[in-house]
Amino acid sequence: MSQVEVRNVTKRFGRxxxxxxxxxxxxxxxFFALLGPSGSxxxxxxxxxxxxxxxxSGSIRIGERNVEKVPVEKRDIGMMFQNYALxxxxxxxxxxxFGLRVRKVGSAEETRRAREALELVQLGHLGDRRxxxxxxxxxxxxxxxxxxxxxxxxxxxxxxxxxxxKTLRVDMQIELKRIQREVGITTIFVTHDQEEALTLSDRIxxxxxxxxxxAGPPREVYNRPVDAFAAGFLGEANWLSEGALxxxxxxxxxxxxxxxxxxxxxxxxxxxxAPGMNAVRGQLVQRVFAGAMATCLVEVDxxxxxxxxxxxxxxxxxxxxxxxxxxxxxxxLVVPA
Amino acid sequence: xxxxxxxxxxxLVLILIFLYAPxxxxxxxxxxxxxxxxxxxxxSSKWYSDMAGNEQIVTAAIRSVLIACAVTAIAxxxxxxxxxxxxxxxxxxxxxLQALLFPPIxxxxxxxxxxxxxxxxxxxxxxxxxxxxxGHVALALPYVIVTVTARLSSFxxxxxxxxxxxxxxxxxxxxxxTLPWIAPxxxxxxxxxxxxxFDQFVVSYFLSKPGDSTxxxxxxxxxxxxxxxxINAISTIIIAVSMAVMFLAARYSKFGGDR
Numbered sequence: 122m123s124q125v126e127v128r129n130v131t132k133r134f135g136r137x138x139x140x141x142x143x144x145x146x147x148x149x150x151x152f153f154a155l156l157g158p159s160g161s162x163x164x165x166x167x168x169x170x171x172x173x174x175x176x177x178s179g180s181i182r183i184g185e186r187n188v189e190k191v192p193v194e195k196r197d198i199g200m201m202f203q204n205y206a207l208x209x210x211x212x213x214x215x216x217x218x219f220g221l222r223v224r225k226v227g228s229a230e231e232t233r234r235a236r237e238a239l240e241l242v243q244l245g246h247l248g249d250r251r252x253x254x255x256x257x258x259x260x261x262x263x264x265x266x267x268x269x270x271x272x273x274x275x276x277x278x279x280x281x282x283x284x285x286x287k288t289l290r291v292d293m294q295i296e297l298k299r300i301q302r303e304v305g306i307t308t309i310f311v312t313h314d315q316e317e318a319l320t321l322s323d324r325i326x327x328x329x330x331x332x333x334x335x336a337g338p339p340r341e342v343y344n345r346p347v348d349a350f351a352a353g354f355l356g357e358a359n360w361l362s363e364g365a366l367x368x369x370x371x372x373x374x375x376x377x378x379x380x381x382x383x384x385x386x387x388x389x390x391x392x393x394x395a396p397g398m399n400a401v402r403g404q405l406v407q408r409v410f411a412g413a414m415a416t417c418l419v420e421v422d423x424x425x426x427x428x429x430x431x432x433x434x435x436x437x438x439x440x441x442x443x444x445x446x447x448x449x450x451x452x453x454l455v456v457p458a
Numbered sequence: 459x460x461x462x463x464x465x466x467x468x469x470l471v472l473i474l475i476f477l478y479a480p481x482x483x484x485x486x487x488x489x490x491x492x493x494x495x496x497x498x499x500x501x502s503s504k505w506y507s508d509m510a511g512n513e514q515i516v517t518a519a520i521r522s523v524l525i526a527c528a529v530t531a532i533a534x535x536x537x538x539x540x541x542x543x544x545x546x547x548x549x550x551x552x553x554x555l556q557a558l559l560f561p562p563i564x565x566x567x568x569x570x571x572x573x574x575x576x577x578x579x580x581x582x583x584x585x586x587x588x589x590x591x592x593g594h595v596a597l598a599l600p601y602v603i604v605t606v607t608a609r610l611s612s613f614x615x616x617x618x619x620x621x622x623x624x625x626x627x628x629x630x631x632x633x634x635x636t637l638p639w640i641a642p643x644x645x646x647x648x649x650x651x652x653x654x655x656f657d658q659f660v661v662s663y664f665l666s667k668p669g670d671s672t673x674x675x676x677x678x679x680x681x682x683x684x685x686x687x688x689i690n691a692i693s694t695i696i697i698a699v700s701m702a703v704m705f706l707a708a709r710y711s712k713f714g715g716d717r
Contacts, residue, residue: 171623193622206620210638219634220624271624 124149125170125275125307130179130189132169132331139165140176141331147275147324152301152308154318156355157328164279166328167311171277172196184274199268199306201281205260207252213263214239214248220271238270239263241300258289265297269304276301278310282317294320315355319343327351348456349379357384358454359426361401369399370450379458384429386452389417391439394447405442408435419446481697488690495687505691514676515692522656522673525587529594529655534648536595537602542636544603545610563600570597571664578665589665590672594655601654602647605707609643649707653700 125147132140139162147153155163168174170181172193181189188196199220207216218235226234239245242262252260261281268276282290282297298321301308312318318325319339326336327350335347339355346352349360358381366375394400403419403426415432418425428446438444459467487495491502509515544556562570571593578589613636621631637644659674666675673696680689 173619193619194625194627197625198623200620200623202616202620204614204616206614206616208617208621208635219621219626223625223630267620267624277623 124182124184125309126182127166127170128180128182130166130169130176130181132165132174132176138331140169142179143331143333144179145326145333145336147307147309149307150305151324152298152310152322153324153326154310154312154322155326155328156312156315156318158354159313160330161328162331163311163313163328165331167277167279167309170275170309171198171200197271197274198277199271199273199275200277201264201268201279203280203283205252205264205281205284207260207263207267209252211252212248213244213250213252213255216252216263217248217267217270219267224271234270235266238266241269241303242266242296257285258293261285261293262296265300269300269306272306274307276306276308278308280311280313283312283314290317297321319355325355327354329354343383344454346454346456349381352381352454352456357427358382359384359387359421360424362422362424365401365422365424369401369453370397371455372450372453373455377458379456381454381456382426382448382452383454384416384427386448387426387428388430388434388447389419389428389438390436390445390447391443393445397450398447399450399453400445400447403444403446405438405444408438419444421446484690485694485697488687488694490687493687505687509688509691512688515673515688518671518673518676519692521587521670525591525594525672526652526655528591529598530648530652532591533595533598533602533651534644537599537647537651538606538640538644540599541603541606541610541640542632544607545613559600559603562597567597567658567660571661574661575664585665586667587670590662593661593665594658597658597661598651598654601650602644605647605650606640606643609640609646613639646707649703653703653707656703657696657700 127143127145127147130140130143131138141162143162143166155166157163165174169176170183172188172191172195176189179189180187183196183198207213208219211219214232214235217238218231221231221234236245236248239248242265244259244262244266247255247259247263252263255263264281278297282293285293294317310318310321322339324337325339325342327334327342329350335342335351342351343356346355346358349358352358361369361380361382363375366380369380371380388394388398389405401421403421406418406420406425409416409418410432413431414429415435417428417430417435419428420426426446486499488505489499489501489503490496491500491504540559544552574589574593574596575585578584578592583589583592617635617639618631621635626634657674658672659678662672663675663678666672671679673692677689677692680686
């Protein structure tokens with residue numbers, strides 16, 4: 122358990138700059154999600170912290186130690202891979218005990234700690250199986266047990282849930298969060314799934330083109346995105362065109378800024394809303410019923426807007442589709458243009 | 459059974475006869491008492507005991523086996539190392555190097571043998587058992603590399619990364635993760651190497667000293683002097699050994715199929 126700090130790290134592959142002067146700190150015991158589109162450098166950052174890549178410049182500190190020149194096997198990390206990477210020639214218990222055997226802890230302690238780790242992921246009874254005899258979710262758990270059994274300083278997860286189907290994924294998210302809390306290990310998690318990042322982590326870092334766009338607690342990043350990319354990547358944003366700004370109560374001076382709303386901050390109605398609310402006129406394109414929730418697609422001044430609300434909160438709408446979308450002025454997102 | 463299927467069966471039997479009839483005749487004759495292949499067949503193990511008493515044959519057989527063992531050890535070690543290196547590293551000229559590894563399979567042995575003989579004389583190794591071993595290693599190496607590389611192509615490199623992340627150094631990763639995965643390919647490659655060396659005639663003929671023949675060379679020399687059923691006996695044994703080795707190799711490599 123330690124703090125991990127990345128300072129001014131740059132990494133190039135040939136002419137491509139994969140990481141461009143990245144600085145970010147991961148708190149002790151925190152659960153940190155690195156989020157970004159493919160090619161944003163999130164996996165490169167994770168693998169550079171792991172030691173599979175050495176930075177061209179900059180430093181990486183794990184705990185008290187500068188590790189930017191230390192090879193993977195000496196960094197004292199735990200890592201979980203997208204395809205689990207379980208050793209097919211070893212039993213589940215041998216897989217989990219591998220890191221302990223490498224550290225020569227002695228066979229009695231190896232057996233004991235491997236069993237404890239397997240019990241932590243609720244697979245204590247499957248130690249004798251081969252990885253090929255396990256289901257996807259079970260392999261996932263074995264990979265997790267194997268990554269934490271040596272009490273590493275940091276746990277690195279490379280899209281570990283992306284191979285699971287949706288139901289199993291949600292179960293595993295909860296399980297992963299529980300185990301991370303229980304062990305208290307500093308965890309860095311790479312994902313391209315924003316919902317997963319929001320559910321699991323207590324801090325999020327959004328990457329784009331090898332740079333950290335924004336880092337902070339999920340709610341802060343969601344409610345106060347620093348730019349249009351962050352606003353659009355974490356959650357959805359309805360952008361206000363310049364012509365639509367007249368008459369609205371805006372939280373900041375409009376020059377050099379853009380404004381947006383989140384789909385769930387909006388209310389839709391046929392009549393003009395109460396004074397004090399911001400509102401724009403739009404043309405309803407489609408209303409999609411999805412059980413508890415419903416989505417309305419509305420065209421506002423040429424821009425596609427989206428509203429998400431409980432279906433029962435959406436009133437009867439006129440046949441010609443002319444509607445008002447309203448929101449509280451403090452729910453307006455502001456980003457630099 | 460439909461007529462087509464029946465024709466298919468007959469065709470298959472004909473092919474098998476074509477392939478194995480000469481061998482079966484030879485094997486049968488090695489148990490026939492008559493030295494002039496006369497029928498009716500009369501069982502005798504005389505030729506086998508003659509063969510066992512023939513010091514030249516026994517010495518040549520032992521030499522062949524020892525050479526094949528040495529060749530197997532060297533070619534398997536070098537070939538496996540080469541395959542792992544070709545799999546793991548990207549470097550300039552890698553494709554060219556890979557391409558250069560295969561001609562020994564295609565170049566006629568006669569040419570290879572002549573070239574080696576000239577080369578070994580030029581650099582002072584000359585003829586003899588060391589020259590034979592070097593020559594056989596060169597012939598066997600591509601077979602090892604092909605089988606091990608085929609196995610490696612299904613190897614998941616993240617297994618190595620996972621092992622390293624758990625603290626395993628390069629040697630431990632190789633021994634505990636990579637080698638266990640490619641072991642069937644290595645075994646198959648070793649069996650091929652053994653077979654290539656043990657059955658090799660042309661290159662051995664060029665490179666061995668007259669007194670130190672390998673078994674195939676001795677058989678060839680003996681046939682030129684006159685065909686005796688003793689040769690049938692030793693040939694039958696060689697065929698049995700070679701086929702056993704090839705069956706094992708096929709079983710381990712599955713000829714490219716997966717396990």
